[in-house]
Amino acid sequence: MSNPTACLLIIGNEVLSGRTRDANLQFLATRLGEMGIPLREVRVIPDVPGTIIATVNEVRAKFDHVFTTGGIGPTHDDITSECVAAAFGVPWVVHEESRALMAEDYARRDPPVEFNAARLRMATLPLGATPIRCAMVTAPGFTMGNVHVMAGVPRIMQSMFEALAPSLGRGVPVVSRAVHALGVYEGNIAEPLGAVQARFPGLDIGSYPFYRAHGPQGFSGGGVALVAKGTDAAEVEAAAAAITQMLRDLGAAPIQGEPPPV
Amino acid sequence: MSNPTACLLIIGNEVLSGRTRDANLQFLATRLGEMGIPLREVRVIPDVPGTIIATVNEVRAKFDHVFTTGGIGPTHDDITSECVAAAFGVPWVVHEESRALMAEDYARRDPPVEFNAARLRMATLPLGATPIRCAMVTAPGFTMGNVHVMAGVPRIMQSMFEALAPSLGRGVPVVSRAVHALGVYEGNIAEPLGAVQARFPGLDIGSYPFYRAHGPQGFSGGGVALVAKGTDAAEVEAAAAAITQMLRDLGAAPIQGEPPPV
Numbered sequence A, B: 001m002s003n004p005t006a007c008l009l010i011i012g013n014e015v016l017s018g019r020t021r022d023a024n025l026q027f028l029a030t031r032l033g034e035m036g037i038p039l040r041e042v043r044v045i046p047d048v049p050g051t052i053i054a055t056v057n058e059v060r061a062k063f064d065h066v067f068t069t070g071g072i073g074p075t076h077d078d079i080t081s082e083c084v085a086a087a088f089g090v091p092w093v094v095h096e097e098s099r100a101l102m103a104e105d106y107a108r109r110d111p112p113v114e115f116n117a118a119r120l121r122m123a124t125l126p127l128g129a130t131p132i133r134c135a136m137v138t139a140p141g142f143t144m145g146n147v148h149v150m151a152g153v154p155r156i157m158q159s160m161f162e163a164l165a166p167s168l169g170r171g172v173p174v175v176s177r178a179v180h181a182l183g184v185y186e187g188n189i190a191e192p193l194g195a196v197q198a199r200f201p202g203l204d205i206g207s208y209p210f211y212r213a214h215g216p217q218g219f220s221g222g223g224v225a226l227v228a229k230g231t232d233a234a235e236v237e238a239a240a241a242a243i244t245q246m247l248r249d250l251g252a253a254p255i256q257g258e259p260p261p262v
Helices: A025-034 A049-062 A080-088 A096-108 A117-121 A154-167 A186-199 A233-249 B025-034 B049-062 B080-088 B096-108 B117-121 B154-167 B186-199 B233-249
Strands: A006-011 A039-045 A065-069 A092-094 A124-126 A130-132 A141-144 A147-150 A175-182 A204-212 A221-230 B006-011 B039-045 B065-069 B092-094 B124-126 B130-132 B141-144 B147-150 B175-182 B204-212 B221-230
Touching: A006 A025, A006 A049, A025 A039, A025 A154, A039 A049, A049 A065, A049 A080, A080 A092, A080 A124, A080 A141, A080 A147, A096 A117, A117 B186, A124 A141, A130 A147, A130 A154, A141 A154, A147 A154, A175 A233, A186 A204, A186 A221, A186 A233, A186 B117, A221 A233, B006 B025, B006 B049, B025 B039, B025 B154, B039 B049, B049 B065, B049 B080, B080 B092, B080 B124, B080 B141, B080 B147, B096 B117, B124 B141, B130 B147, B130 B154, B141 B154, B147 B154, B175 B233, B186 B204, B186 B221, B186 B233, B221 B233
Parallel strands: A006 A039, A006 A065, A065 A147, B006 B039, B006 B065, B065 B147
Antiparallel strands: A039 B039, A092 A124, A130 A141, A141 A147, A175 A221, A204 A221, B092 B124, B130 B141, B141 B147, B175 B221, B204 B221
16 A cells, blocks of 8 residues: 655745745655655745646645645735635635634734734635644634645644644655765765665665765765665665665775764 | 746755755745746656656746756766656767766876766766756756756755856846834734735735844844835835835834844
8 A cells, every 4th residue: 555645835925036945845744754644746836826726726636635835824915725715616715613713812812913804814714624723823724625724934834734633644654764974976886776776676765965064073074875765664774784785895884874963 | 028937846855755955946046036037936856757757848838947956966866867858858868078078077086086887877968958067066967948957966056057047048137125024913914015015016015924033132023024026126116115104104113124134
């Protein structure tokens, strides 16, 4: 049985213009991998209704889960929620339970927060959506079909994701083992590494050159990180052992696991 | 006349698994904006030939320029170059001039570097491609049609991009002005901000909440960054002035420009 698949849509002009550096991809990639729902594609798209609607419809048909970040605040450029309603062909309507929770929260603040038309937009959801409530804000994210709509602000997104996670189901966790070797060039190990990949066709074996200018003793300088990844933990261990042996045969001094952070 | 458009394909399992945090998107978004070739979409896709080939063909038809990062090294997981050849339906052949330059470089090193089959892959390009030569490595990137294929390692990618940039042509630079206001919530300004956007339909006006825990005096705490962006510099200035006035009318103390980095 193969794992469910996930796609992430990062919605926002600010990432495409370079103003904001996305901080959600790596968090979601890591958490989804741990849950056995590997991320298979990411798209960054602008705040353009036609683009959002078409992209949501394309990827929700292609992947088991679609996660979106960004565009669910109260301002005019926050259009994700109404675009998801349009993508599903359902009305975009005030979600009464969410409205009541927000009204209660706003009234309780000191000074009270005005529940104006802009804030009411955040209680407006595609008809049939299930709200995602998190500890950090009262305005909800939501799940519509297999599309999970979350905030773009990283700490709110993370809080929404953890609230959502128990309902997602799980696949077989993706595990990985890294082997690092200093002073080794990719061009020198490509052939034997390809042979290791051929022995383990069910795994992804990747090669990533690195350079650390000021690492602790034994870890400064250049080298390669060789990473075996897959859902069969025993196979991953066997591949890491094969990579380690291959490096030793070439006269290198491989280190299993991640080197200390620099 | 509207600006040419760009799409970025980030090719690599390591970004999708969360192992590596992409560092190329923000650089390219910023540089392309300055050059008037705004980035309209980004996709992160895995090292899967069918996915790479189909995606390259889809986006090269949709955008004026396509930039790819990653997958042009010597190892078995570096398959971008041969996939671009397949996407264009041309053979993938040794590029003689690149081979000769690499052979010369490798022979000159002390100790000499073996020019083996794996390294020869890096001199193998889609038939008809124009190599991108940079100061940092002898192995080339390349341009095939409107597809610009670059390395994934950020400092090599940046060197390749700067070598490529003069040949890209230019549009009208996208300029932006930011106005920051502390202690202002999006929900309180959404309506007047929407009115400013309506007055400047040719601009993108974005609203981004921020929180700085330990900023210099006057910049710690939460607030909003309001950003006007477009190709008409005078309109952008006028919009920034309108946003500033709007914030003053609400009793806030707006600061034009970016606050000092924290």
